[in-house]
Amino acid sequence: TAVPKEVDYANYFCTYSFLYHQKEMLSDRVRMDAYFNAVFENKHHFKDKVVLDVGAGSGILAIWSAQAGAKKVYAVEATKMSEHARALVKSNNLEQVVEVIEGSVEDVTLPEKVDVIISEWMGYFLLRESMFDSVICARDRWLKPTGVMYPSHARMWMAPIRTGIVEQKLGDYQSSMGDWHNFVDETKAFYGVDMSTLAKPFAEEQRKYYLQTSLWSNLHPHQVIGTAGIVKEIDCLTATVADIEEVRSNFSLSITTENTKLCGFGGWFDVHFRGRSEDPAEHEIELTTAPSVDYCTHWGQQVFLVNPPTHVSEGDDLTVNFLMSRSKGNHRLMEVELGFEIQKHSGKLVAPFKNKYYIE
Amino acid sequence: TAVPKEVDYANYFCTYSFLYHQKEMLSDRVRMDAYFNAVFENKHHFKDKVVLDVGAGSGILAIWSAQAGAKKVYAVEATKMSEHARALVKSNNLEQVVEVIEGSVEDVTLPEKVDVIISEWMGYFLLRESMFDSVICARDRWLKPTGVMYPSHARMWMAPIRTGIVEQKLGDYQSSMGDWHNFVDETKAFYGVDMSTLAKPFAEEQRKYYLQTSLWSNLHPHQVIGTAGIVKEIDCLTATVADIEEVRSNFSLSITTENTKLCGFGGWFDVHFRGRSEDPAEHEIELTTAPSVDYCTHWGQQVFLVNPPTHVSEGDDLTVNFLMSRSKGNHRLMEVELGFEIQKHSGKLVAPFKNKYYIE
Ligand SMILES: Nc1ncnc2c1ncn2[C@@H]1O[C@H](CSCC[C@H](N)C(=O)O)[C@@H](O)[C@H]1O
Numbered sequence: 001t002a003v004p005k006e007v008d009y010a011n012y013f014c015t016y017s018f019l020y021h022q023k024e025m026l027s028d029r030v031r032m033d034a035y036f037n038a039v040f041e042n043k044h045h046f047k048d049k050v051v052l053d054v055g056a057g058s059g060i061l062a063i064w065s066a067q068a069g070a071k072k073v074y075a076v077e078a079t080k081m082s083e084h085a086r087a088l089v090k091s092n093n094l095e096q097v098v099e100v101i102e103g104s105v106e107d108v109t110l111p112e113k114v115d116v117i118i119s120e121w122m123g124y125f126l127l128r129e130s131m132f133d134s135v136i137c138a139r140d141r142w143l144k145p146t147g148v149m150y151p152s153h154a155r156m157w158m159a160p161i162r163t164g165i166v167e168q169k170l171g172d173y174q175s176s177m178g179d180w181h182n183f184v185d186e187t188k189a190f191y192g193v194d195m196s197t198l199a200k201p202f203a204e205e206q207r208k209y210y211l212q213t214s215l216w217s218n219l220h221p222h223q224v225i226g227t228a229g230i231v232k233e234i235d236c237l238t239a240t241v242a243d244i245e246e247v248r249s250n251f252s253l254s255i256t257t258e259n260t261k262l263c264g265f266g267g268w269f270d271v272h273f274r275g276r277s278e279d280p281a282e283h284e285i286e287l288t289t290a291p292s293v294d295y296c297t298h299w300g301q302q303v304f305l306v307n308p309p310t311h312v313s314e315g316d317d318l319t320v321n322f323l324m325s326r327s328k329g330n331h332r333l334m335e336v337e338l339g340f341e342i343q344k345h346s347g348k349l350v351a352p353f354k355n356k357y358y359i360e
Numbered sequence: 361t362a363v364p365k366e367v368d369y370a371n372y373f374c375t376y377s378f379l380y381h382q383k384e385m386l387s388d389r390v391r392m393d394a395y396f397n398a399v400f401e402n403k404h405h406f407k408d409k410v411v412l413d414v415g416a417g418s419g420i421l422a423i424w425s426a427q428a429g430a431k432k433v434y435a436v437e438a439t440k441m442s443e444h445a446r447a448l449v450k451s452n453n454l455e456q457v458v459e460v461i462e463g464s465v466e467d468v469t470l471p472e473k474v475d476v477i478i479s480e481w482m483g484y485f486l487l488r489e490s491m492f493d494s495v496i497c498a499r500d501r502w503l504k505p506t507g508v509m510y511p512s513h514a515r516m517w518m519a520p521i522r523t524g525i526v527e528q529k530l531g532d533y534q535s536s537m538g539d540w541h542n543f544v545d546e547t548k549a550f551y552g553v554d555m556s557t558l559a560k561p562f563a564e565e566q567r568k569y570y571l572q573t574s575l576w577s578n579l580h581p582h583q584v585i586g587t588a589g590i591v592k593e594i595d596c597l598t599a600t601v602a603d604i605e606e607v608r609s610n611f612s613l614s615i616t617t618e619n620t621k622l623c624g625f626g627g628w629f630d631v632h633f634r635g636r637s638e639d640p641a642e643h644e645i646e647l648t649t650a651p652s653v654d655y656c657t658h659w660g661q662q663v664f665l666v667n668p669p670t671h672v673s674e675g676d677d678l679t680v681n682f683l684m685s686r687s688k689g690n691h692r693l694m695e696v697e698l699g700f701e702i703q704k705h706s707g708k709l710v711a712p713f714k715n716k717y718y719i720e
């Protein structure tokens with residue numbers, strides 16, 4: 001995983017250098033409320049403490065930490081956003097406390113160890129972007145043995161859903177393949193070249209694009225047709241890169257809706273701010289990105305389509321087989337292998353389903 | 361300009377590895393007809409000759425060259441598309457003639473010099489993507505002294521236009537700034553942080569995005585309100601990287617429409633296939649991406665907005681000052697400085713205009 005810095009910048013960091021993008025995160029009220037409450041309802045974790053903000057962006061978490069009484073905050077940000085963070089720190093009169101450092105947290109040297117690491121490192125379906133690697137690295141190098149992680153815990157969730165998107169995407173895929181056949185005919189007729197040998201790789205490419213790429217979605221709770229299962233639990237204080245590099249999980253789900261169609265799975269996450277068992281939070285805060293009518297986040301949910309949708313009903317049980325690993329070409333993107341078996345309420349087993357997905 | 365390979369891949373080549381993208385180019389009838397006719401109406405340039413296809417993509421130009429009678433064609437393609445090209449060559453029974461080589465043309469070693477270099481290297485407004493650099497490199501290394509370039513000449517054009525997009529983009533910009541002020545108020549009220557110091561950089565970022573980034577457009581000829589001027593002429597046989605790295609140009613345009621608004625400039629290009637003066641084409645072919653109702657291309661035109669639009673009328677003369685250079689962060693993208701003065705038909709001079717643009 002020795003990715004050259006400039007490649008990682010082109011593939012990943014570049015988007016974070018736009019204020020527009022930072023503003024989107026800063027406008028996510030669910031996200032903001034959670035971190036805000038986590039800090040200000042647990043001031044004892046911050047009062048007179050040394051804090052490290054990993055991936056400070058605009059510096060918002062560093063500023064809150066300072067406002068909550070930290071004696072020193074190191075705000076490390078890889079992109080030029082650091083300059084805006086510095087301006088913000090200054091205009092909020094916190095330059096005595098917050099020190100903005102431009103650089104990868106992996107490369108930075110701090111003059112001291114810290115009491116708290118605060119970071120908003122979560123990507124789609126928790127682990128996309130692989131930024132938690134950087135938090136682990138910072139933790140292992142800079143957190144005091146008694147230190148606290150903000151957030152302290154994270155979980156990935158998955159639930160069966162219904163959605164009209166399968167038909168839509170299947171239609172898109174089919175119309176794209178219709179187009180292709182036209183294209184082959186015309187290229188032969190007008191330009192004397194037979195392209196038909198590329199039908200298969202083209203179909204694969206389009207299938208991947210339309211049917212195997214997970215979709216950002218803001219699911220309505222009514223679209224969830226069964227129980228949600230925990231795919232992965234992470235203790236931010238102890239997790240290693242090996243623990244998250246590959247997520248392998250088996251779990252069971254039950255359909256709780258009468259006579260419906262299983263069209264896919266929704267994946268989301270939550271994180272908790274619990275402090276440390278020896279030094280717990282006074283008020284435990286939760287940030288969840290589960291389907292909700294009132295509390296939507298910019299993360300939404302990731303949807304993995306099941307094609308074709310299968311009829312299911314209340315009492316049917318699903319055994320799900322989940323494997324998520326990093327894409328070969330880009331360690332910040334994910335590949336998912338998802339399989340499931342349905343045991344009908346009647347006891348009958350339905351032919352198992354298995355598909356590969358890409359979180360791009 | 362020593363860009364690491366992997367960065368260039370992430371920023372540029374990656375899109376070309378999709379059949380979908382190659383198909384878009386292969387479906388551009390204006391483009392296809394021009395190259396097809398250039399080859400098949402000038403078979404004497406190909407018959408029993410050695411050809412190099414720079415950036416072969418699907419291999420279409422290499423295949424045509426072989427079909428036109430070439431004795432050997434080297435088809436060099438940097439991406440994995442080379443594998444599809446190889447399959448296509450085979451299924452069209454040309455594997456005796458066409459040799460597909462995966463690699464950057466800069467790195468490849470051919471066993472012989474070539475009679476013809478054929479390449480479709482043109483990006484938006486001709487030079488975006490900076491791929492002509494690679495063609496120059498290939499030409500200087502592999503073209504025989506008597507060799508021919510396909511295409512042989514290229515020109516950049518610019519013309520004054522009218523469009524409703526200025527108002528639209530200005531509205532988008534203003535609503536984004538309205539949003540910003542809301543955001544600042546809410547962040548202060550709910551989260552105790554004053555973001556107002558970032559108003560200026562945010563406005564700059566949004567201005568760049570909405571008003572200073574050139575727009576892909578398919579202009580109707582009626583939108584062109586004056587004469588078109590040649591910004592740059594390139595002789596593909598002799599041009600050097602220094603000649604194209606920076607394009608500096610002064611030219612005059614005349615408004616040919618009564619009582620209208622100058623809302624911007626449209627930029628496009630054409631290329632010609634003329635062979636070489638000692639060995640000319642039998643049928644000279646032109647490929648133009650000028651505004652047209654019937655002959656649109658996937659390149660369209662690039663539009664540079666003038667904000668606010670200025671009233672102009674028939675007989676008004678524009679003196680245009682144009683400077684295009686490569687972006688610091690990405691040598692395949694461009695920055696443009698565009699200035700102009702209007703001398704009204706009456707002789708009156710209008711205050712000069714100057715703006716910076718980005719071709720992203
Ligand atoms: N290894 C690393 N070192 C430093 N910064 C990093 C990093 N990995 C990601 N980042 C930065 O982390 C930020 C994550 S987005 C969160 C921004 C801010 N803390 C907020 O909560 O609003 C981005 O700005 C990104 O550039």
Ligand SMILES: Nc1ncnc2c1ncn2[C@@H]1O[C@H](CSCC[C@H](N)C(=O)O)[C@@H](O)[C@H]1O
Pocket residue numbers: 373376385386414415416417418419420421436437438439441463464465466479480481491494
């Ligand atoms: N330096 C270089 N070496 C090899 N291939 C290159 C290159 N620069 C660009 N390319 C390739 O050139 C192609 C340009 S698109 C044109 C494809 C094809 N010749 C056609 O006319 O349809 C892309 O596939 C791109 O990957």
